[in-house]
Amino acid sequence: MCGDPIHRRLLLVLPESEREGKKERKMSQSRPKETVYVEQCMGVNGLEKIVLREVRGFSAEVYLYGGQVTSWKNELGEELLFVSSKATFTPPKSIRGGIPLCFPQVSNHGPLELHGFARNRFWTLDPNPPPFPTNSTTRAFIDLILKNSEEDIRTWPHRYEFRLRVALAPTGDLMMTSRIRNTNTDGKSFTFTFAYQTYLYVTDISEVRIEGLETLDYLDNLKEKVRFTEQGDAITFESEVHKVYLSTPTKIAIIDHERKRTFVLRKDGLPDAVVWNPWDKKAKTIADLGDDEYKNMLCVQSACVEKAITLKPGEEWKGRQELCAVPSSYCSGQLDPKRVLLSY
Incomplete structure (x- = not known):
């Protein structure tokens, strides 16, 4: 069942040349078609989700549980995000895959549960979202909000407002903007x-490379967070990897050679980048991940890890991530480096 409270529609009129010469068509086939930009539906296990669609066929899905993007498809209907076949979609367990939100802590070094609590709370529609720029053509978007609960305050004694916008551009780019305020x-x-713990779907992890992080310093989580400097021309994968790259550029390219596809990740307000793949041995220890699924996933996180963010009462922090997928022939060095993230 799908609801109707937040639909944004566009009428698509068939060209004159198609309407003429095909009079045998039924009337229902010749009527204007309708694109529903935003639709509220029931997802797995009855959890509520929002489906975003664009005219050319791009789509994304966002669950209110976790405020989590679980699907991002191109105009051919190909899935670009990885979600494990063993993901439970059963609260309070977080959903394995998509783009979980790690807040107010990343990792399990602190008083809270692993990666914080934002990813296993129920979010609501934001009644007072910030306006879009007046020149924006984006119609497929949703604004969500999460506020402190009594349960949160017992483990993290602070009041906050976390506003999240997920938008699907007419070009298919997936844009996420987070605003966190101390209340x-x-x-x-x-x-x-x-x-943003982004799980990308890749064809074969051994045929993937990352460009944009070479020569940078990183903390190796597999070696007690010892600091090293990346030596290779690009990052490739032959074993388990869990690194926190520091002071990273605003643009990172992830190249899937097997699919001849390049993911371009742009970020703002998030100086670090976490790269993770569990490989075969670790994958077998993760209950909600298939033994061989590590081959088809790569987690690249836009993050703020090394230097924590501090907010005084009334202050607000903003962080953004934008993803696009292009043919790899459009090499990463030519991916419009002057393009900046749109304002929220």
């Missing part, structure tokens, strides 16, 4: 770390 009334600041 404490006791005068206390709070500190947090953050990540």
Whole structure:
């Protein structure tokens, strides 16, 4: 069942040349078609989700549980994000795959559950979202909000508002903007770390390379966070990897040679980038990940990990991530480096 409270529609009129000469068509086939940009539906296990669609066939899905993007498809209907076949979609367990939100901590080094609590809370539609730029042509978008609950305050004693916008551009780009505000009334600041834990679908992890992180320093989570400098011309994968790259550029390219596809990740307000693949041995220890699924996933996170963000009461932080997928013949060095992230 699909609801109707947040539809944005566009009428598509068939060209004159198609309408003429095909009079045998039924009337229902010759009527204007309709694109529903935003649709509220029931997803797996009855969890509520939002489907975003664009005219050319691009689509994305966002679950209110976790405020989590679980699907992003191109105009051919090909899935660009990885979601495990063993993902449970059963609260309070987080959904394995898509783009989980890590807040107010990344990793399990702190008093909270692994990667914080934002990814296993139920979000709501934001009644007072920030406006879109007046020159924007984006119609497929959703605004969600998460506020502190009594359960949160017991483990993280702060009041906050987390606003999330997920937008699908007419070109198929997937854009996510997070705004986090300190709403404490006791005068206390709070500190947090953050990540968009993006699971990309790749054809074969051994045929994937990342460009844009070479020569940078990183913390190796497999070696007690010892700091190293990346030596290769690009990052490739032959074993388990879990690295936090520091002071990274605003653009990173992930090249899937097997599919001849390049993912371009652009980010703002997120200085770090986490790269993770569990490989075969670790994959077998993860209950909600298939033993061989590591071959088809690569987690690249736009993050703020090394230096935590501190907000005083009333202050707000903003971080953005934009994803696009292009043919690899359109090499990463030519991917419009002057293009900047649109304002939210």
